Amino acid sequence: MRLLILGGTEFVGRAVTEAALARGWEITVFHRGRHAPPPGVAELLGDRTEENGLAALAGVAEPGDGTYTWDLVVDTWSGAPSAVRDAARLLSGRAAHYAYVSSRSVYDYPAPAGLPEDGPLVEGASPDADGDVPYAQAKLGGELAVQDAFGDRALMARAGLIIGPWENVGRLPWWLTRIARGGPVLAPGTPDLDLQYIDVRDLAEWLLDASGKGLHGPYNLVSRSGHTTMGGLLNACVRTTGSDAELRWTDAERILAAGVEPWTDLPVWLPPGELYDTLHQGDVSRAYATGLHCRPVEETVADTWAWLCAIGGTAPQRADRPLKGVDPVTEAKLLAG
Missing domain, CATH: 3.90.25 (UDP-galactose 4-epimerase; domain 1)
Structure with a gap:
């Protein structure tokens, strides 16, 4: 399996990287270079917040033969949704699946006990939102951006409290x-x-398993x-x-x-x-x-x-x-x- 992680060197991204390495996957991380990736990982450098910040990803040619460069993309972005939109659009022809680590904050507050994935969501979210976006709208906007670009190849992991190493x-x-x-x-x-809550490593393992099963849509991902x-x-x-x-x-x-x-x-x-x-x-x-x-x-x-x-x-x-x-x-x- 070929995995692209947008991030990949801190907390959730690091846990996904470590889990994929343990499975023998081929891993590429796209990040700003502030932290060294684990040994055995290829890296592409860029800053999603800057103009032409995705140039390193854009330089990876699409196969053009009906196959994909990567089997799975994992994205943990929690800033402005426009960054997710741009990455997802760029990668739609290069990746088979896109897993976005979202949040249960996307539900309209207060969310009653026992709320499933089809509960009401916050208002005001947009995949095109830029600048300083409130966390809940940022995460839901990221979900919308991934869905727009990947359709039923998009997976949204609505995590709650995440703890564990890193x-x-x-x-x-x-x-x-x-x-x-x-x-x-x-x-x-x-x-x-x-x-x-969820241990970050259990979150990572589930994300990798889910890609192999072809899961898509939203999932509340906590214990x-x-x-x-x-x-x-x-x-x-x-x-x-x-x-x-x-x-x-x-x-x-x-x-x-x-x-x-x-x-x-x-x-x-x-x-x-x-x-x-x-x-x-x-x-x-x-x-x-x-x-x-x-x-x-x-x-x-x-x-x-x-x-x-x-x-x-x-x-x-x-x-x-x-x-x-x-x-x-x-x-x-x-x-x-």
């Missing part, structure tokens, strides 16, 4: 480093709160709700790091009253309500029917910690995402009662 958003790495410091740790809400709980996640962090951390479960009302923001100050966690239902209660039966497998949370946590330790304990951080983690002073006040 994470550059700062959610699981923050919990691991905080718990590794030990002592009392502010644990939000109740430990039995169900979570819904079943309750694959683990908030307590399961944080206790796995305690065991993995071997720290003396003591989880202090604290009422959501007290946390919110102190001005602590769910999801950002305390990553992953959301108190029950509309946003919780939207992000942790989606219907994933369609993806599971195609063979989606989600590994145990203990494996995700242990492998992420091993990766963090191997790179010196400091995770990379995307410049376009806010830093995660509660202020230590605020945490200490809440722990003190």
Whole structure:
């Protein structure tokens, strides 16, 4: 199999690259050159945000004999949809399938618990949108762009919370480093709160399998709700790091009253309500029917910690995402009662 990854050196793209290498696939990455691709990967350099930024891709000739240069394109772009539009149009005659890593944010908010793929979508999305586009409209615009160019050869993976090795958003790495410091740790809400997420490597494996099956259209791509709980996640962090951390479960009302923001100050966690239902209660039966497998949370946590330790304990951080983690002073006040 011949794979083209638009990106391919960070988080989701890196996981797809590693999974494809393990399968012996022939891989090309198209990226800006800010990070070195893994050994054994061909690279094309360019910046999708610049004029003629796709020149390196355009220089790859179409076969012209009814075959394709690549069996699959994987695109993780989350900026202006026009970049997806231009790439998809360029590659429509060069690639058999196009998999776009979208988001469950494309659903109209609030998305009720159990919402499947045919639920109502956000308004105002366009494949031609350029400039600074809100995240939900950007992802849905990207979906529309891929559908326009590839039709029933387009696959939209509507991922939710993604964690695992190579994470550059700062959610699981923050919990691991905080718990590794030990002592009392502010644990939000109740430990039995169900979570819904996907290990980035399970996302990658599903994308590669889906191309071989010819899957197309949208799929909610996260675990079943309750694959683990908030307590399961944080206790796995305690065991993995071997720290003396003591989880202090604290009422959501007290946390919110102190001005602590769910999801950002305390990553992953959301108190029950509309946003919780939207992000942790989606219907994933369609993806599971195609063979989606989600590994145990203990494996995700242990492998992420091993990766963090191997790179010196400091995770990379995307410049376009806010830093995660509660202020230590605020945490200490809440722990003190």
